[in-house]
Amino acid sequence: MKTAYKQFQRHLLLLLALLTLGACSTAPVQQGDAVIEPDFSADRVLGDDVDSLSAEISDPWEGFNRSMYRFNYRFDKYLFLPVVSGYKAITPDFLEKGIHNFFLNLEDITTFFNSIMQLSGTKTVQTTGRFLVNTTVGLLGFIDVASMLDIPKHDEDFGQTLGYWGVGNGPFLVLPILGPSNVRDGVGMGVDWAIYTAVQDELDMKDSEEWALAIMKAIDTRANIAFRYYETGSPFEYDWVKLLYTTKRQMDIEK
Amino acid sequence: MKRYLGLLLATVWFSTAWASADVYDFPIDNKFLATVVGTPPGFRAELPKKIPLKKRSITIFEDREVPEALWYDAELRYSETLQKGPAPLVFLIAGTGAAYSGGKNVNMARAFYQAGFHVVSISSPTYMNFIVAANSTGVPGNAHQDAEDIYRVMETIWDTLKDRIEVTDFYVTGYSLGGFNAAFVTLLDETKQTFNFKKALLINPPVSLYSSISLLDRMLENIPGGLDNFPQFYNRLVEQLSRVYKKADTVDIGEEFLYQAFEAVNPNNEELAALIGVSFRISSANMAYASDLMTDFGYIKPKNITMTKNSSPGELEQVAYRLGFTDFYHVYFFPYQKAKNPSLTRDKLIADMSLTSIEDYLRTAEKIEVMHNMDDIILEPGQIDFFPRVFGDRAKIYPLGGHCGNMDFRDNVTHMVNVFSQ
Numbered sequence: 038m039k040t041a042y043k044q045f046q047r048h049l050l051l052l053l054a055l056l057t058l059g060a061c062s063t064a065p066v067q068q069g070d071a072v073i074e075p076d077f078s079a080d081r082v083l084g085d086d087v088d089s090l091s092a093e094i095s096d097p098w099e100g101f102n103r104s105m106y107r108f109n110y111r112f113d114k115y116l117f118l119p120v121v122s123g124y125k126a127i128t129p130d131f132l133e134k135g136i137h138n139f140f141l142n143l144e145d146i147t148t149f150f151n152s153i154m155q156l157s158g159t160k161t162v163q164t165t166g167r168f169l170v171n172t173t174v175g176l177l178g179f180i181d182v183a184s185m186l187d188i189p190k191h192d193e194d195f196g197q198t199l200g201y202w203g204v205g206n207g208p209f210l211v212l213p214i215l216g217p218s219n220v221r222d223g224v225g226m227g228v229d230w231a232i233y234t235a236v237q238d239e240l241d242m243k244d245s246e247e248w249a250l251a252i253m254k255a256i257d258t259r260a261n262i263a264f265r266y267y268e269t270g271s272p273f274e275y276d277w278v279k280l281l282y283t284t285k286r287q288m289d290i291e292k
Numbered sequence: 293m294k295r296y297l298g299l300l301l302a303t304v305w306f307s308t309a310w311a312s313a314d315v316y317d318f319p320i321d322n323k324f325l326a327t328v329v330g331t332p333p334g335f336r337a338e339l340p341k342k343i344p345l346k347k348r349s350i351t352i353f354e355d356r357e358v359p360e361a362l363w364y365d366a367e368l369r370y371s372e373t374l375q376k377g378p379a380p381l382v383f384l385i386a387g388t389g390a391a392y393s394g395g396k397n398v399n400m401a402r403a404f405y406q407a408g409f410h411v412v413s414i415s416s417p418t419y420m421n422f423i424v425a426a427n428s429t430g431v432p433g434n435a436h437q438d439a440e441d442i443y444r445v446m447e448t449i450w451d452t453l454k455d456r457i458e459v460t461d462f463y464v465t466g467y468s469l470g471g472f473n474a475a476f477v478t479l480l481d482e483t484k485q486t487f488n489f490k491k492a493l494l495i496n497p498p499v500s501l502y503s504s505i506s507l508l509d510r511m512l513e514n515i516p517g518g519l520d521n522f523p524q525f526y527n528r529l530v531e532q533l534s535r536v537y538k539k540a541d542t543v544d545i546g547e548e549f550l551y552q553a554f555e556a557v558n559p560n561n562e563e564l565a566a567l568i569g570v571s572f573r574i575s576s577a578n579m580a581y582a583s584d585l586m587t588d589f590g591y592i593k594p595k596n597i598t599m600t601k602n603s604s605p606g607e608l609e610q611v612a613y614r615l616g617f618t619d620f621y622h623v624y625f626f627p628y629q630k631a632k633n634p635s636l637t638r639d640k641l642i643a644d645m646s647l648t649s650i651e652d653y654l655r656t657a658e659k660i661e662v663m664h665n666m667d668d669i670i671l672e673p674g675q676i677d678f679f680p681r682v683f684g685d686r687a688k689i690y691p692l693g694g695h696c697g698n699m700d701f702r703d704n705v706t707h708m709v710n711v712f713s714q
Contacts, residue, residue, distance in 0.1 A: 062602065063602050063603055063604040064603065064604075065597045065598060065599050065600065065603045066597070066598045066600060066603075067594075067596060067597050067598075068596040068597075068598070069596050072594045072596065072597065073590065073594050073595045073596045074590075074594065075590045075591060075592055075593060075594050075595070076590060076591050076592070076623050076624070077591065077592055077611050077614075077615055077619070077623070078594075078611070079607035079608070079610065079611050082610075082611045082614045082615070083607065083610055083611065083614065084520060088523055089523070089609070089610050090522075090523050090526055092606075099602075099604055100602050103601070103602045103604075104602065107601065110364065189541050190541070190542075190543060191543065192543040266364075267364040267365070268369070268391065268393070270389065270390075270391055270415075270419050270420045270421060270578055271420065271574070271578045272361065272362060272420060272578060272581050272582050272585070272605065273577075273578075273581075273605055273609045273612075276605070276609060284530055285545065287530075287534075288530070288533070288534045288537050288545075289543075291534055291538060292534075292537055292538050292543075
């Protein structure tokens with residue numbers, strides 16, 4: 038696993054570097070020397086100190102982010118979504134649900150460690166309870182027995198843990214395949230993944246098994262997210278995604 | 293104990309039997325709340341969760357020039373839900389700013405599919421993807437032109453279907469602006485006759501476009517301090533949601549959570565009206581900006597500036613949110629139409645963009661029916677009377693539901709399907 042992981046990381050960095058180089062400026066293109074005033078110019082319509090919600094979110098790499106946003110749309114369109122719909126077509130509903138439960142149960146490992154790091158006794162105890170019940174009685178998590186027993190589900194990750202300890206968002210970041218994020222949450226994902234792979238290594242899983250599991254998890258995750266790039270009907274979708282992602286994460290941290 | 297239980301059951305049975313026979317028991321009597329939250333889960337019609345809904349996209353104009361910033365909208369997206377054997381086909385037209393894949397259209401597709409119809413779902417002509425891919429001029433809002441554009445879309449989709457399925461009869465329906473569109477599409481069909489619609493159903497349509505857009509623009513006045521204070525309004529809303537979210541047993545903010553949140557927050561009428569205003573303002577901003585990019589009219593975007601794939605709209609976006617439907621109407625739509633037809637006046641255009649302008653046709657068109665609500669917020673006081681006056685028995689007016697809030701309610705779904713099944 039170690040070598041495969043390192044190799045994957047190197048490819049990812051190379052991809053990122055290429056995309057950064059390819060990213061263009063976010064300024065519009067002007068013909069002629071002077072701007073022809075539109076019917077409603079910003080000077081005419083907006084007050085002096087009008088703030089906009091999405092503009093308040095730090096986004097110094099907007100050009101790169103917008104390129105990555107387009108990349109994700111194409112990745113979705115030509116690979117990810119066709120695979121997901123194939124998966125949904127051949128998998129019976131009960132099995133699909135079971136597989137989803139299985140991965141949600143694995144996520145409780147991440148939630149468990151982060152609940153400890155956020156010093157939350159309730160969340161740690163409840164998550165431990167969920168994990169034990171679901172892994173045993175729930176047949177490795179395929180059946181969510183814990184929810185039937187009304188044990189509350191939590192969702193904590195290292196991004197939230199950093200937030201809990203007062204670390205700010207950092208600049209907005211659109212990650213390849215994974216989608217909208219920011220520097221804090223991106224770092225968080227890396228840490229969570231390291232913990233998760235450490236647990237897998239403890240279980241003596243083979244590289245191929247870990248990869249198969251990771252791919253399966255990616256498909257399951259996408260299958261359960263309704264969002265489709267460029268289908269909101271808004272020419273300002275990028276800014277909405279930025280704002281709503283940031284808001285939702287803030288709410289998650291406070292929860 | 294058993295006796296009491298029997299008695300209780302009997303009472304419940306009698307009361308529900310009585311209710312379904314005589315009384316319209318839609319559970320929300322606040323028109324703003326009904327408009328915002330729709331039909332609560334326990335009161336919705338039972339519809340199949342899984343239907344064979346396929347998303348498709350299609351080229352409408354071969355030579356279309358798509359603005360660089362809107363490159364992803366070159367093809368028109370729509371959906372088809374088809375029966376295996378011969379069946380009637382119903383076209384659904386979404387409401388203002390809404391997509392073919394919006395909740396209301398999907399629920400209608402479920403209802404009509406369950407009742408044995410083929411269903412084709414189309415976005416509103418005011419939806420960005422429609423403006424970019426399928427609007428013949430790039431400027432939406434003209435009732436007759438919109439109808440022609442929708443008709444062309446229907447014909448193009450039908451071309452791809454006619455070798456695959458057998459259709460017995462054609463039907464058309466739409467809600468809100470989509471209902472208004474459906475009336476003009478049916479009128480156009482009288483001359484074009486590609487479909488010869490057997491029936492049309494208009495759900496919560498406006499009577500006059502201009503009066504409804506004026507009402508919707510004014511709803512934003514319910515934001516304390518006006519649009520300048522939108523960030524504060526948003527933050528307060530998030531704060532309230534957050535308080536409920538913290539205590540909730542769920543970690544996703546879905547429909548179920550939002551119901552829970554609405555019950556806990558219990559927003560007042562001003563807040564609800566503000567939310568409705570914000571939702572329509574987002575639609576109008578999307579529409580006006582997309583249209584401006586299509587025509588280079590110079591409404592918001594300077595004519596000599598090109599937005600690239602990576603361009604940040606920046607202040608143009610903020611300006612777009614400051615302008616309402618009525619601004620669009622007076623500063624963009626009317627001048628645009630007048631340039632084509634110099635004798636046109638503002639009042640004439642306003643009068644043309646109404647069901648009143650085709651009243652004589654609607655009065656005699658037995659195939660067109662209406663489903664509307666007494667307390668619809670997009671109508672001026674008294675405007676609802678237009679429907680019984682013109683359509684007579686073909687207008688079904690419910691006492692409650694606000695604007696389209698009762699479309700998923702049992703009685704309404706039954707009625708909707710019955711209109712086309714008779």
